[in-house]
Amino acid sequence: MPYPSGHAEKSKAKIVEAARCLFNAHGFEKVTIDMVMKEAGLTRGGFYRHFASKEVLYGAAVQSFLMGKGAEWRADAGVDPTNLSPEMGQQMLDSYLSAKHLGELENQCPMIALPSDVARQSPEVRQAYQNLLTAMVWLFESTQEGSAAKRRQRALAMSALCVGGMVLARTIPDSELSEEVRAAAYQAASDLTKT
Amino acid sequence: MPYPSGHAEKSKAKIVEAARCLFNAHGFEKVTIDMVMKEAGLTRGGFYRHFASKEVLYGAAVQSFLMGKGAEWRADAGVDPTNLSPEMGQQMLDSYLSAKHLGELENQCPMIALPSDVARQSPEVRQAYQNLLTAMVWLFESTQEGSAAKRRQRALAMSALCVGGMVLARTIPDSELSEEVRAAAYQAASDLTKT
DNA sequence: ACCAAAAGATGTCCTTCATCATCTTTTGAA
DNA sequence: TTCAAAAGATGATGAAGGACATCTTTTGGT
Structure with missing residues (x-):
């Protein structure tokens, strides 16, 4: 061969x-x-x-993002999935909802860059997208405190804030409002961990 | 003529x-x-x-959504923008983050249906998208209680939860997880109004 | 060195559109 | 009734791009 x-x-x-x-x-x-x-x-x-x-x-x-650029991204951000502490969850929020991440068009999380694109694709593509979400939810869920149900619910909401905040911030043209949205999502997600 | x-x-x-x-x-x-x-x-x-x-x-x-189908949609949902009460804000959440809204592909809010599409379009198109967001934020902001800064911050976070929750729920193929995401976003957004 | 299968490069087909030029229909105004 | 400008219909054009058939190159095994 x-x-x-x-x-x-x-x-x-x-x-x-x-x-x-x-x-x-x-x-x-x-x-x-x-x-x-x-x-x-x-x-x-x-x-x-x-x-x-x-x-x-x-x-x-x-x-590919999950194990490729995403892993690299997590490493750079100091997010270590083998160390499941509340600090690590916060670290993840800090990086995901950062202005830096918002600007990195090519290397940002595909959940932010192509949701509506993926929504109209085959089940296989959508499954790949779901795998990203599942990983994110798992990470938040594992670094929460409180009952299992609470942790789950918060992790899902935090994921929605991460993706929603960044998607909105990336789409609107007014950079001031964009920044405001990003910051508000970050604030709300951080508050969720401390409830 | x-x-x-x-x-x-x-x-x-x-x-x-x-x-x-x-x-x-x-x-x-x-x-x-x-x-x-x-x-x-x-x-x-x-x-x-x-x-x-x-x-x-x-x-x-x-x-067109804002004053067209969107207005119709708000009327059906019992959301009356001339009656700015906390109940109206909750009404909005109930409808926006409902399973029904998730299923209405053609008539759902464009913020959910085409974020990544719009993100790559001209400033004019992105401005139209932003107008939708601004209207939603205004609505939530006006029906909140508390200080101006708090109301603003919560309204932005609620909008991120609305769009993020629905975008994720619409994109992933597993309908059970989809429902879980939607419900968690709804729960978190509702909790925000009561903080 | 030689062969062959894997991998890569070239050229092409065929379909799908956005856009526009041009023709036809409609009906208010004279 | 006639005219003409607005609105709509028809046909054509030209470019783009996914897919594939067919060469050419590469190099491990013999």
Whole structure:
């Protein structure tokens, strides 16, 4: 089997990563196979050796965030999922609802960058999106205090605040209002942990 | 000036309403001028008598919700913006974060149906989106109790919970988790009014 | 060195639209 | 009744892009 072993996997990973960045910035429809392959340092033709369709790539791109850039992101933010303390939950809030995260179009969480895009895709893509949510909820739930039901409810609400606050802040044009929304969501989510 | 007076306006309104439904359900890219005009009971060609481009139509469609279907929606939900009481704020939460609203793809609030779509559009379209948010925040702010700063902060957080909860619930495929998210966002938003 | 299968590159097909030019219909005003 | 301007319908154009058939390159195994 010619080509160094693991070559295909490496290429595939490069394609997924390029796709993730491009989809995040421009959405599903505006990104072409051409753009993705060029960004990955390859050419159009080879694409279908790795993926059955553009849609399958989209699912892979969303999914990739969890263990890829997302893990990197958590590391940078000082969020360590093996250390489940209330401080860690707060750390997560600090980073997720930060002005910095809002500005990082290419590397921000896909839950923020492409919700309505994903909502109209196949169940597989939506499942990938759900996996991101599940991970976030789990993290908040595990770092809460109080009864199981309370922790669950708060974790879900905190996730809704994270995504809702950032989605709104990212969409509206008035940067002052945008900042206000982000800050208010952060405040409310932080308050939830201390109730 | 031939054609009954007000004919053009009526046609334009029909086009916008058809567009609003279609965009809500399928997003900007997947909707064609053809589809919109057919839905409005007209044909492709006449479109550019009314709008300069598809994008301008999109902005008009988003904007139209506030005074059009949105007003109708508020009336049905018993939300009366001339009666600014805490009960009215709660009424708004009840309806916005309801399972019914979640299922109404065509008539649901565009803030839920197309955030990431709008985020990549022109400032005009994003302004229309912001107008919806501003109206919602105003409504919550006006029906809160407490200091101005507190009311403002809570109103923004409640809006983030409304949009975030519904966006997540609409996007994930697991209907059980979806329902859980919706309910948690509702609970948290309701709690905010009583703090 | 040689072969072949995997991976990548090139060229092309075919469909889908947004947009516009042009033609037809409608009806208020003269 | 006639005219003309507004509104609507029809047909055409041109570009974009997903998908794929077909070459070409690469290199591990022999």
